[in-house]
Amino acid sequence: MEVTTPTKLEYFDQMFKLQSKATLIHYFKGDDGRKALILDNTIFHPQGGGQPSDTGFVCVTNSNLRFCVQDVRSKDGVVFHYGFPEDSTLESELEQGKGKQVILQVDEPRRRLNSRLHSAGHLLDVCMRNVGLGHLEPGKAYHFPDAPFVEYKDTVPPNELQNKQKEIEIEVNTLISKGEKVYAAVLPYDEAAELCGGSLPDYISPGSNPRIIKVGENPGCPCGGTHVSDISEIISLKVSQIRTKKGMTKVSYTIGT
Structure with a gap:
């Protein structure tokens, strides 16, 4: 076949x-x-x-x-x-x-849950920058219901972890309570790069037409997943753990029901 x-x-x-x-x-x-x-x-x-x-x-x-x-x-x-x-x-x-x-x-309930979890991961990326952790380069992400997390290359000093955990959680839930639209579009390479802060990851070929997700007025990012229409649909988010190990920082989270 x-x-x-x-x-x-x-x-x-x-x-x-x-x-x-x-x-x-x-x-x-x-x-x-x-x-x-x-x-x-x-x-x-x-x-x-x-x-x-x-x-x-x-x-x-x-x-x-x-x-x-x-x-x-x-x-x-x-x-x-x-x-x-x-x-x-x-x-x-x-x-x-x-x-x-x-x-x-x-299946609507499953789609909505998966979309909320995935959108929460993007929102964490935004808030990591907002609390001064923009130097961390996004790595692996896992948006399954059993144990969602986002992982970043580089580490946060252990003595900063507890304070950063609280800051991130406050920042995320402030944005959720305000609500902002989530946009998705397949765009020409140069236009996509502009929406993503001026550049795209190396794995996206120049001249291609990547799909970009944009959370409110924040810089966008390439993504092929499904998302909520407004970040208020995430309801709430709790940072359950931040762990740094072997040059990686892993942020685990749960969302409200």
């Missing part, structure tokens, strides 16, 4: 859309035994960038068939929707369904 046409990522432009239509390109069973759908476009966010995948359903138009989406992954620009048909007796509709129209339905 070889699909070379990239899947159009509809959530790039419409992060808050939870239902859409698409065309079925392929249905198959992989070497690992999992069944998957490939569509011409998708609003399902695949796992990546420190964010878990969406789940939900793909329903065949004018049919009783629903495909339960349990996991979503992207490879070489093609998005794979892994799961199973609720009624296995209707599976032939998928096997012979190339070109059929389908309706995508994203």
Whole structure:
């Protein structure tokens, strides 16, 4: 099975859309035994960038068939929707369904939680700069519900950690209480660099069109994830721990319910 046409990522432009239509390109069973759908476009966010995948359903138009989406992954620009048909007796509709129209339905509570956690990570980046830690270069981020954190290259002296933890938490919750819009757009390289403070990370090629997330009036950053429409939707944030070790500073956090 070889699909070379990239899947159009509809959530790039419409992060808050939870239902859409698409065309079925392929249905198959992989070497690992999992069944998957490939569509011409998708609003399902695949796992990546420190964010878990969406789940939900793909329903065949004018049919009783629903495909339960349990996991979503992207490879070489093609998005794979892994799961199973609720009624296995209707599976032939998928096997012979190339070109059929389908309706995508994203699990709303899961999407909103993932978006809040991811947005909170970006807000932490902003507040780290605001409290005088702008020298720390962003590294790995993990926005899963079990233990979200952001990690930065370089360290904070141990005697500063407790004070900085309190400062960051106050700064974050002040911004959440005020509320600011969150924007996402795919932009030409030079325009994207300007929004991100004048430069982009080395992994983004000059001449490309990166997707930029901007939290209020703060400098933007490249990101492929989903986010809230306003940072007030995060509700609240608690810095549960700041730890510095082996040239890295790790900020763990939780968000309000």
